[in-house]
Amino acid sequence: MIILDATSFIGKGLHRECYIHPDDSNQCVKVVVHGDLSESKREQKYYKFLQKKNIRWDIVPRFHGLVETDKGSGAVFDLIRDFNGEVSKTLEYYLSSEQLDKKEIPGICEAIATFKRELHSQAIITMTLSPKNIMYKKTAGNEGCLVLIDNIGNSDFIPVCTYITYLAKKKIARKLLRFEQTVLKMCAHNKALQKGLKT
């Protein structure tokens, strides 16, 4: 069993807490703190599908299985870090920032465009696409790429879209349209960034 202590805490959402793995600083462990394990089970099932499909793991972190922790069952994933070793920040952090350096804008716009293209072309299904569930992984000074860390998979009662790529892509296109609106709203205070996103 591994111990998850406060010093390795990274962040939390509504259901899970995320910690740096005590045995591997490039992995993280997620434990459920609110609700049951049904969402995690659905996520793991979809991850099995992605593993079989042999996707590139550039826009989604790898899943490394389950581990027992002092906070219950933990799901192990790649931890997203910037080029300088710092844990990456969410896209929400950058979009809503009041002091975003103008030099960051082209890199963020480029990363969003690439992410949209890749999600669609690799046909990776998501539930609501939210900037708080996407990390902006900086790969150099003012460059980076987006990695989706949550809400991956299909929550349909009968998830037939998962297995029919044509239907999967139609679903993803709809999610991406809503995502674009969310992104523009989130940076409404930053006209330069909005302009960059629209061009």
Ligand SMILES: Nc1ncnc2c1ncn2[C@@H]1O[C@H](COP(=O)(O)OP(=O)(O)OP(=O)(O)O)[C@@H](O)[C@H]1O
């Ligand atoms: N692979 C990762 N690399 C780096 N940070 C991560 C990773 N996964 C999660 N995090 C951090 O931990 C936080 C919580 O993780 P996550 O979004 O999976 O929890 P959640 O409770 O399922 O969220 P939600 O409220 O959207 O359901 C994220 O917002 C992010 O800051």
Ligand SMILES: [Mg+2]
């Ligand atoms: Mg989340």
